Amino acid sequence: MGVMLDAPWNGVVFAPPTPIDIATIEDAIVTQLRSQISSIEITHYPDRPETWRMTHRVGAALVMYKGAEYGELLDTAAIIQERKLEFEVSAMMRDLGWAVGGDAAGPSPGAYSIIEGIRAALTGFQVPGCRKIYPVREKFIKRDKQGGVWTYSSTFALSTVAVEGSPTENFPLFIKGNALEESGQTTVTVGASAYTFNSNGQVQLLQGNVFAVSVTGVGGAALIQGTDFSIDRANGIVIAIPGGAITAGETVQIAYSYAEEAVATAGQTEPTN
Numbered sequence: 001m002g003v004m005l006d007a008p009w010n011g012v013v014f015a016p017p018t019p020i021d022i023a024t025i026e027d028a029i030v031t032q033l034r035s036q037i038s039s040i041e042i043t044h045y046p047d048r049p050e051t052w053r054m055t056h057r058v059g060a061a062l063v064m065y066k067g068a069e070y071g072e073l074l075d076t077a078a079i080i081q082e083r084k085l086e087f088e089v090s091a092m093m094r095d096l097g098w099a100v101g102g103d104a105a106g107p108s109p110g111a112y113s114i115i116e117g118i119r120a121a122l123t124g125f126q127v128p129g130c131r132k133i134y135p136v137r138e139k140f141i142k143r144d145k146q147g148g149v150w151t152y153s154s155t156f157a158l159s160t161v162a163v164e165g166s167p168t169e170n171f172p173l174f175i176k177g178n179a180l181e182e183s184g185q186t187t188v189t190v191g192a193s194a195y196t197f198n199s200n201g202q203v204q205l206l207q208g209n210v211f212a213v214s215v216t217g218v219g220g221a222a223l224i225q226g227t228d229f230s231i232d233r234a235n236g237i238v239i240a241i242p243g244g245a246i247t248a249g250e251t252v253q254i255a256y257s258y259a260e261e262a263v264a265t266a267g268q269t270e271p272t273n
Contacts, residue, residue, distance in 0.1 A: 020129035020160050022065050022085070028127045029087055029156075030063050036121035037061070039109050045090070054149060058109065059093035061118060066155065070162060079164035086136065089118050089154045096150050111150045122156050130160040178234050179262040180209045192216065192255040201240035201248050207258040208236040216253040217245060223252070234261075 026044065033042045045064035046052035054060050064087065071082035097110020109117075119135055126132045133156050141151040188207075192214075195203040213231050215223040215238065223229055228244035231237070238254060240246035 020127065025085065025127050025130065025158070026063055026065055026087060029089075029122065029125075029133075032125050033061060033063070033089070033118065033121050037114070037117050040091075040093070040114060054092055054147075057094070059091065059095075059111070059114060059149075061114065062090045062092070064088050064090070079162075081162045082159055083162040084157055084159045086155055086157045089122070089156065090141070091115055091118060091152045091154065093150050093152075094148060111152055115152055115154060118154050127158065130158045133158045173266065175266055177264045178208070179264070180234060181259040181261065182209075184259070186260040187257050188259070189257045190255060192253040194251055195238070195254045196251040197238075197240055197246060197248055199248050201242075201246070203238040203252075203254065205236035205238065205254070205256060205258075208234055209261040210236045210256045210258045213238065213254065213256040215246075217250070218252075221245070 030042060030044060040058050041054070041056040041060040043060070043062060045062040066086040066088045068083055068085045071084070074080045074082070091111055091114045093109075093111035093114055095110040097112035115138060119138075122133050123135055124132050136155040136157050138152065138154045141153050143150050189212075190207075195205075197203055210231065210233055213225070215225075215229055217223050217228075223245055225231065227241065228246050229241055230239045232239065236258070240248070240250075246252065
């Protein structure tokens with residue numbers, strides 16, 4: 001009896017945590033086998049193997065993820081490990097490949113030739129983000145007497161890297177950037193002029209990217225950078241240091257040099273000088 005849905009169901013979209021998840025790798029293996037072997041059915045291992053029946057007249061190869069081993073930690077600041085994954089390819093063939101006392105039986109390929117074809121198709125095959133695939137083991141599983149099917153298992157492995165998830169950093173959006181010329185190629189010197197410190201104890205000079213700043217106080221006394229004042233070189237601001245010889249509202253003589261600067265702000269197509 002069928003199931004009636006309340007509304008049409010269009011499926012869901014699965015977004016793996018990494019671009020080299022198990023399903024992606026297995027799908028690449030199935031695609032590679034299909035591109036190299038066309039004489040049998042090649043598909044993923046069925047979700048319900050007890051109800052699956054081989055209908056291909058020659059045989060089938062089923063691909064299934066077997067498990068993984070993780071190596072030692074490779075970093076002290078983050079969880080980074082080698083991850084070795086194994087996949088099993090079960091070859092289910094109606095013919096073993098040999099007639100009793102004779103050569104290979106019939107026009108159809110047997111289990112032996114398909115095992116070799118699977119090995120050749122996957123050995124050295126590389127899934128993006130992983131090392132090349134290599135064979136690990138092959139073994140006989142069973143022969144279904146009722147259906148006359150021979151089953152062999154081939155195990156392959158590949159290695160990739162397992163890395164802990166990295167949260168998105170909440171960095172502020174770019175607003176403004178200054179590129180300062182510091183080689184002296186565009187230096188301009190400005191002679192001493194009178195400036196008055198505002199109520200915050202600051203003087204805004206006419207240019208940014210300043211250097212060689214000298215400040216002279218009342219009576220011609222030279223004030224000392226680092227003791228009496230500090231400088232915001234990029235923005236061209238002279239700042240009185242609390243406890244120094246400069247007081248808010250005081251007028252001083254300031255001489256300095258400056259060089260070119262390029263300013264880029266959000267939304268600009270080209271920086272301005």
